[in-house]
Amino acid sequence: MNNIKYVGVFDKEELFDQAVRNIKDLNIEIEEIYMPVPVHHSIKRIAGGSKMPVAAYHFGVGAIILVGAYLYYAAVLSWPLNFGGKPSNTFPSFTIVTIVLTIFTVTILSLFTFALRAKLYPGKKAIIYDERALDDKFIIVLSDKVPDAETILKQNGANEVIIKK
Numbered sequence: 001m002n003n004i005k006y007v008g009v010f011d012k013e014e015l016f017d018q019a020v021r022n023i024k025d026l027n028i029e030i031e032e033i034y035m036p037v038p039v040h041h042s043i044k045r046i047a048g049g050s051k052m053p054v055a056a057y058h059f060g061v062g063a064i065i066l067v068g069a070y071l072y073y074a075a076v077l078s079w080p081l082n083f084g085g086k087p088s089n090t091f092p093s094f095t096i097v098t099i100v101l102t103i104f105t106v107t108i109l110s111l112f113t114f115a116l117r118a119k120l121y122p123g124k125k126a127i128i129y130d131e132r133a134l135d136d137k138f139i140i141v142l143s144d145k146v147p148d149a150e151t152i153l154k155q156n157g158a159n160e161v162i163i164k165k
Contacts, residue, residue: 004144005031007129007162008153009137016138017042019156023140028152032141034133056110063105067098129164 010016016035020042023030030046071094075081080088115121133139140158142149153161 003165005129005164006142006144006146006149006153007164008140008142008156008158009130009132009160009162010140010157011137011159012157013037013039013138015157016140019140019153019158020045022156023142023152026152028142028146030140031143032129032139034129034139034141036134036136036138039138052110052114055113056106059106059109060102063102064098067101067105068094071097130162 008019010019013035016033017039020030020033020039024045033042033046035042072089075094076088082088129141130137130139140153142153146152150161150163
């Protein structure tokens, strides 16, 4: 399998942002972009919106249901304690624990979801297209499926185009 990548190196943020806009207007798929500072317009053009807030919301709803069910089971069904005739199932006594465990659950599950989506795991070999990528250069990576990728990058203002195999 021929896995060639065309790496366009840009010096200026404006040229980089314009190149991303032009390449996306040509309906060419950009494989990856690297930049020393966030260029939000370019990130939004490449990735679109994030679905992490939706996932976090669902994690939170699920955590509230599971934590509430567990607290009800532990305090009412499994081992009810009678404190001066007060009812075992009192919602206010569960509130603080439910909030804390919900925040904890959402945080941990969001972390794992992000790592899974970004394909981050222990022992993964880092792919470095250009060592200057996060210092002072802006990088656009195109795959070999793009016809005339080198020409497209040069026409859009790339200072240099590196071919990585």
